[in-house]
Amino acid sequence: MHITVYFRKGNKIPFITLLCGALILCILVPLLCSRCYFTPSRPDTPQVYGVPLHQMLMEEGSSGRPGTHRAIRYVVIHETANTNTGADAMAHAQLLQSGQNGTTSWHYSVDDHQICQSIPDDEMAYHAGDKRKEGGGNVNGIGIELCVNQDGDFEKTFQNGAKLTAFLLQEYDLGLGAVKQHADFMEKNCPQTIRDEGRWQEFLQLVEHYMEEPY
Ligand SMILES: [Zn+2]
Known part of the structure; x- marks a missing residue:
């Protein structure tokens, strides 16, 4: 019809x-x-040298985020040592947000394409293994975890970590000497890949390089 x-x-x-x-x-x-x-990369997502920075803050007052305000003296570099597929920055930030990581906490997780922030810069976190030691890595450091997931590109993660570090040094008027390894605060081979491959000076040089560029 x-x-x-x-x-x-x-x-x-x-x-x-x-x-x-x-x-x-x-x-x-x-x-x-x-x-x-509603595209995923909305222009209002803050960026650090072109890398999107997602705020995924832990609950205030939770065991990993006591809310203790402090002075910022260091940027402390770590690696997650978690090579599992999918163990990227978002997954680590979600783990912290879930409260299932106990008291261990850090400020930023970085992978090959993004940065996730879990704790405000001016609050203490528990990443350096030195409890509340005065002048220590926990009390005065901003903890950055670099992801080593096997499905990620560590070279890009390395670069993104250097970008975030360069940004933070400028934000808090710190020099290159403020960039520390987790190993500077306790006996632990962290950040492991960077240490094992003898790339710490290369990391610092990259930080210095980005500091010369506008973020
Ligand atoms: Zn570490």
Whole structure:
């Protein structure tokens, strides 16, 4: 059966044409608009040297985030030592947010394409293994964990870690001497890959290089 709708006398529009028009109006137009307005990389996501920085703060007062305000003297570099597939910055930030990581905590997780922040810079976290030692890594350091997940590109993570470090040194008016390894505060081979491969000076040089560029 052929259905025809008479639009005006002598001017008929086939039903299928009307149906297509209605479909475009009701489905395609809102879909296209929503793609314009809700793309994942919204321009309001802050960036550090072009790397998106996601705020995924731990609950205030939780065991890993006591909320102790302090002076910032160091940026402390770590590696997660977690090579599992999917163990990226987002996964580590989600772990901290879930409260299932006990008292161990750090400020930033960095992978090959993003940075996730778990604790505000001006609050203490427990990453350096030196408890609340005065002048220590926990009390005065901003802890950065570099991801070593096997499905990530560690070279890019290395660069992103240097970018974040360069940004923080400038934010808090610190020199290159403020960049520390976890191993400076306790006997632990961390950041392991960088230490084992003898790349610490290369990391510091990269930090210095980024500090010369506007973030
Ligand atoms: Zn560490």
